[in-house]
Amino acid sequence: xxxxxxxxxxxxxxxxxxxxxxxxxxxxxxxxxxxxxxxxxxxxxxxxxxxxxxxxxxxxxxxxxxxxxxxxxxxxxxxxxxxxxxxxxxxxxxxxxxxxxxxxxxxxxxxxxxxxxxxxxxxxxxxxxxxxxxxxxxxxxxxxxxxxxxxxxxxxxxxxxxxxxxxxxxxxxxxxxxxxxxxxxxxxxxxxxxxxxxxxxxxxxxxxxxxxxxxxxxxxxxxxxxxxxxxxxxxxxxxxxxxxxxxxxxxxxxxxxxxxxxxxxxxxxxxxxxxxxxxxxxxxxxxxxxxxxxxxxxxxxxxxxxxxxxxxxxxxxxxxxxxxxxxxxxxxxxxx
Amino acid sequence: xxxxxxxxxxxxxxxxxxxxxxxxxxxxxxxxxxxxxxxxxxxxxxxxxxxxxxxxxxxxxxxxxxxxxxxxxxxxxxxxxxxxxxxxxxxxxxxxxxxxxxxxxxxxxxxxxxxxxxxxxxxxxxxxxxxxxxxxxxxxxxxxxxxxxxxxxxxxxxxxxxxxxxxxxxxxxxxxxxxxxxxxxxxxxxxxxxxxxxxxxxxxxxxxxxxxxxxxxxxxxxxxxxxxxxxxxxxxxxxxxxx
Numbered sequence: 001x002x003x004x005x006x007x008x009x010x011x012x013x014x015x016x017x018x019x020x021x022x023x024x025x026x027x028x029x030x031x032x033x034x035x036x037x038x039x040x041x042x043x044x045x046x047x048x049x050x051x052x053x054x055x056x057x058x059x060x061x062x063x064x065x066x067x068x069x070x071x072x073x074x075x076x077x078x079x080x081x082x083x084x085x086x087x088x089x090x091x092x093x094x095x096x097x098x099x100x101x102x103x104x105x106x107x108x109x110x111x112x113x114x115x116x117x118x119x120x121x122x123x124x125x126x127x128x129x130x131x132x133x134x135x136x137x138x139x140x141x142x143x144x145x146x147x148x149x150x151x152x153x154x155x156x157x158x159x160x161x162x163x164x165x166x167x168x169x170x171x172x173x174x175x176x177x178x179x180x181x182x183x184x185x186x187x188x189x190x191x192x193x194x195x196x197x198x199x200x201x202x203x204x205x206x207x208x209x210x211x212x213x214x215x216x217x218x219x220x221x222x223x224x225x226x227x228x229x230x231x232x233x234x235x236x237x238x239x240x241x242x243x244x245x246x247x248x249x250x251x252x253x254x255x256x257x258x259x260x261x262x263x264x265x266x267x268x269x270x271x272x273x274x275x276x277x278x279x280x281x282x283x284x285x286x287x288x289x290x291x292x293x294x295x296x297x298x299x300x301x302x303x304x305x306x307x308x309x310x311x312x313x314x315x316x317x318x319x320x321x322x323x324x325x326x327x328x329x330x331x332x333x334x335x336x
Numbered sequence: 337x338x339x340x341x342x343x344x345x346x347x348x349x350x351x352x353x354x355x356x357x358x359x360x361x362x363x364x365x366x367x368x369x370x371x372x373x374x375x376x377x378x379x380x381x382x383x384x385x386x387x388x389x390x391x392x393x394x395x396x397x398x399x400x401x402x403x404x405x406x407x408x409x410x411x412x413x414x415x416x417x418x419x420x421x422x423x424x425x426x427x428x429x430x431x432x433x434x435x436x437x438x439x440x441x442x443x444x445x446x447x448x449x450x451x452x453x454x455x456x457x458x459x460x461x462x463x464x465x466x467x468x469x470x471x472x473x474x475x476x477x478x479x480x481x482x483x484x485x486x487x488x489x490x491x492x493x494x495x496x497x498x499x500x501x502x503x504x505x506x507x508x509x510x511x512x513x514x515x516x517x518x519x520x521x522x523x524x525x526x527x528x529x530x531x532x533x534x535x536x537x538x539x540x541x542x543x544x545x546x547x548x549x550x551x552x553x554x555x556x557x558x559x560x561x562x563x564x565x566x567x568x569x570x571x572x573x574x575x576x577x578x579x
């Protein structure tokens with residue numbers, strides 16, 4: 001067994017997996033990774049089950065140290081500078097930390113959350129089938145709270161074998177797609193304004209909810225409804241008319257009208273929009289949203305097949321390609 | 337043959353949940369239909385439905401869109417919702433001890449003044465109530481009860497408190513509630529119970545179910561302290577009267 005020591009970490013960094021389901025009827029929110037695709041990509045690179053627990057790293061930097069043996073890890077999600085002993089580490093590629101090696105991560109660029117998967121997963125005691133941290137309910141393992149400086153995680157010693165990388169399809173930068181409702185009839189023409197406007201995610205956002213900045217969305221009949229159930233991606237509009245998109249640590253019920261719901265296939269992409277960047281929403285039908293959900297499920301299923309070993313042969317190919325390119329340049333040069 | 341009940345409204349909550357809405361207000365009949373549909377789904381599960389969340393007026397049905405589509409699920413839910421409600425034979429009834437007023441219910445005196453009454457009278461009316469768990473939500477174990485005496489209704493506080501204690505018994509609008517975890521609340525605090533509606537490492541972790549009946553009885557602070565210790569050891573403290 002090895003250890004992964006958390007030597008420096010900002011807020012909003014916690015162990016997350018697929019979340020815990022089945023107890024929303026008792027007020028227990030599911031929690032879990034905000035970007036499921038990035039979580040599954042990182043896990044597939046170290047041979048873990050797709051939704052194994054990993055470290056969800058918030059926008060600030062972090063430093064980890066391997067102890068008592070080697071540790072194989074992989075990073076995915078929001079890109080950031082990453083290096084081990086001065087050597088850069090690539091995202092979407094596994095990497096083995098030697099005993100005593102330090103992995104240093106900078107602040108997130110072009111996203112918010114990165115995922116650090118560890119070969120063999122994170123060891124802990126599942127509660128309701130999940131290790132995901134839900135600090136308000138004192139749930140999560142090995143710590144029922146976000147990670148802090150000095151925490152040590154028990155992890156598997158890295159197995160022998162080649163490192164792996166993955167080729168991912170490009171992620172679209174289209175509008176965030178929503179299904180209108182369940183209470184869009186509380187807004188009338190303000191729904192057009194909601195769809196036509198540019199929005200920003202406020203810095204006052206967290207795993208419970210992302211606050212949006214933009215025009216004020218007016219209610220037709222006031223902002224109180226009799227509380228009903230919420231889902232990940234519910235867009236509720238409180239009294240001040242500034243929508244809040246509910247995230248995995250949301251309350252399971254709420255008393256504000258919900259104008260629309262982010263489609264499940266776009267939840268991860270939405271969660272990664274950096275604070276302050278403009279984006280728009282686009283309405284789709286439930287049928288279109290469900291076709292996207294099936295396509296996303298198919299992409300997640302295909303991840304293990306997209307993983308390639310990083311072999312010396314790849315190096316040779318790369319060198320050969322470089323030589324061919326070099327020859328072409330030479331040929332071109334000689335032709336002039 | 338009983339005529340089928342009017343169909344509920346089917347509102348999409350994104351691509352992986354349907355809000356089955358039986359009414360728009362807090363209404364006993366709507367809540368009975370919510371709980372009846374919830375029970376029907378538990379008795380005859382629909383493949384692809386992953387979990388349900390009953391609330392006052394609607395049932396939120398989570399499902400996996402890879403396994404079942406909106407139209408098919410909507411039709412099946414509508415058919416189930418239109419069946420006559422079976423009388424519930426086995427309603428669980430809980431007796432829950434509460435220490436009212438003083439430091440345990442800091443809003444009781446103000447509430448009595450506002451309602452032109454006395455703290456004792458407010459407690460007497462609260463204890464006389466026959467309540468039902470209409471829904472559990474917001475935070476783990478927070479149980480919203482229907483059946484509050486009309487004379488005890490009180491709009492929520494202008495300024496919600498950022499921290500209210502675990503076990504708070506409170507009144508908000510037409511509802512009374514049992515809070516489990518300490519947290520923010522805009523309701524009026526009238527007492528406190530040692531009963532933990534949510535406790536890890538206890539079987540069951542969640543004590544109350546939507547649809548359960550609840551009555552309260554008053555205890556003094558000495559009894560509360562003893563019950564709180566017992567509850568910390570994993571005892572229910574609440575008494576199950578029936579079945």
